[in-house]
Structure formats: structure tokens, C-alpha cells
Amino acid sequence: xxxxxxxxxxxxxxxxxxFARAVVMNNRTWWPAGDRDDLHAAAWxxxxxxxxxxxxxxxxxxLLEAGRQALVHDVKATxxxxxxxxxxxxxxxxxxxxxxxxxxxxPSAEARIVERIALEQILAALTPRQREAFTAxxxxxxxxxxxxxxxxxxxTFRSLIGRARGAFRGLWHEGEQPSRHWGCDRRxxxxxxTVGKGESAVxxxxxxxxxxxxxxxxxx
Numbered sequence: 001x002x003x004x005x006x007x008x009x010x011x012x013x014x015x016x017x018x019f020a021r022a023v024v025m026n027n028r029t030w031w032p033a034g035d036r037d038d039l040h041a042a043a044w045x046x047x048x049x050x051x052x053x054x055x056x057x058x059x060x061x062x063l064l065e066a067g068r069q070a071l072v073h074d075v076k077a078t079x080x081x082x083x084x085x086x087x088x089x090x091x092x093x094x095x096x097x098x099x100x101x102x103x104x105x106x107p108s109a110e111a112r113i114v115e116r117i118a119l120e121q122i123l124a125a126l127t128p129r130q131r132e133a134f135t136a137x138x139x140x141x142x143x144x145x146x147x148x149x150x151x152x153x154x155x156t157f158r159s160l161i162g163r164a165r166g167a168f169r170g171l172w173h174e175g176e177q178p179s180r181h182w183g184c185d186r187r188x189x190x191x192x193x194t195v196g197k198g199e200s201a202v203x204x205x206x207x208x209x210x211x212x213x214x215x216x217x218x219x220x
Contacts, residue, residue, distance in 0.1 A: 007048070009057040016051070019060070020044035023067035038078075039071060046070020122171045130164035137161060 003014040023043040024036060050066035051058060058066075123131055136146035136157075147157035 008051050009054075011051060011063070016044060016047055016063075019047050019063050020067055023047075023064060023071055027068065027071060039074070042074035043067035043071045118172065122168055125171055126164060126167055129160065130167060133157065133161045133164045 003012065003017070005013050007013060007016060020040050020043040024039045044067070046069060047063045047067040049070075051063060054062075123134070126134075132150060133146070136149045137143070140146045140149060143157060143161075144154050146161075147154045150157060152160070
């Protein structure tokens with residue numbers, strides 16, 4: 001294809017490029033740090049999509065507006081991905097989520113070093129029993145096995161490891177609001193190494209509930 005190639009409705013490749021350039025230039029104050037090639041590509045694709053999907057010949061204004069709308073969507077999506085808020089409280093609090101790391105010229109081991117030092121300091125600040133809980137779970141990889149290793153009941157261990165995790169998060173976010181627990185530790189539902197059918201804790205509970213319901217409805 002050449003610049004003179006007609007794409008649709010009499011508009012050429014040269015026209016589409018000129019429209020995309022005009023959209024980016026007219027809206028360059030939106031995102032001064034944006035890559036001009038990426039912005040041009042976003043506007044260009046919006047223009048082409050509108051041109052090739054409309055049944056009636058679009059006007060120049062229609063194509064410019066299609067490019068602008070595509071650029072709006074692309075800029076907002078990119079800024080949201082980079083940590084910008086969508087409400088009016090965009091105070092830059094999440095700036096470091098993306099830019100502090102991505103803005104470096106070369107990768108740095110600083111974050112890993114800080115995390116390693118923080119880990120050692122936090123573990124030292126926990127109670128001996130909490131450290132034992134983490135060690136037992138890391139060594140066995142299983143809640144019941146870790147409980148037996150510490151010679152305590154399974155539920156007691158779960159309470160202990162829960163408190164230990166809460167204390168760890170509180171110290172990790174010292175001076176800030178501690179994060180809520182996220183994710184799911186699938187080891188919590190494991191019965192590996194115990195007497196039974198090898199089912200998960202949830203499956204065992206449901207099986208017992210079904211059996212109890214069946215016994216309750218059985219004739220005397």
C-alpha cells in the first residue's frame with residue numbers, strides 16, 4: 001500500500017495519517033509524557049475502524065472525532081494501568097506503584113535488599129511461638145503436620161498462624177494502614193498425612209452435612 005491507496009469512501013492512507021496526526025497535535029496537552037507514536041497509533045486505529053464500519057461516507061469531522069474518542073480511551077486506560085485514580089482524589093499516592101520502578105534506567109536490587117532486611121527485622125520482632133508457627137508450616141507445607149510438629153491441636157495452630165500473619169502484616173506496613181489478608185492458602189484445606197480419604201477440609205464438611213441431613217430425614 002502507498003500513501004495514495006484508497007482505503008474506503010474515497011479516503012487515502014495519506015488522509016488517515018494526517019487525521020491521526022491532527023488528533024494527537026490538537027490533544028497533546030492531555031498526556032505530555034505520552035509516547036507520540038503510541039498516541040498516533042491509537043488515534044489512527046480509531047479512525048480506520050470508524051471508516052471501515054460505517055455504511056455512509058463519513059465527514060472529516062466524523063473521522064477526527066472517532067480518532068479523538070479512541071485516544072481518550074487509550075490514554076485513560078494507560079494512565080489507570082500506571083496507577084492514576086479515576087476519581088477526583090488523584091493526589092499521586094500511587095505514583096510509585098509504576099513510575100518509581102519503571103522510570104529507572106537500569107534494574108536495581110534495592111527493593112529485594114530492603115525486603116530481605118525487613119523480613120529479618122520483622123521475624124525478630126515476632127514472639128518465639130509465632131516464629132515457630134511459620135517455621136513449622138514452611139518445613140511441613142501442611143497445617144495438620146505443622147500442628148503435630150508443635151504438639152498442638154489443628155485448630156489451635158490455625159489460630160496461631162492467623163495471629164502471626166496479622167502481626168507480620170502490621171509490622172510490614174508499619175506507620176501505614178495494614179493490608180487486609182488476600183489470597184487463599186490452599187494448604188489450609190489439606191488433610192495430607194492424616195487418616196481419611198484424602199479429601200479437602202471443605203469436601204469433608206460437605207460430606208458430613210449430607211450424611212447428617214440424610215440421617216435426620218430417615219424414618220425412625
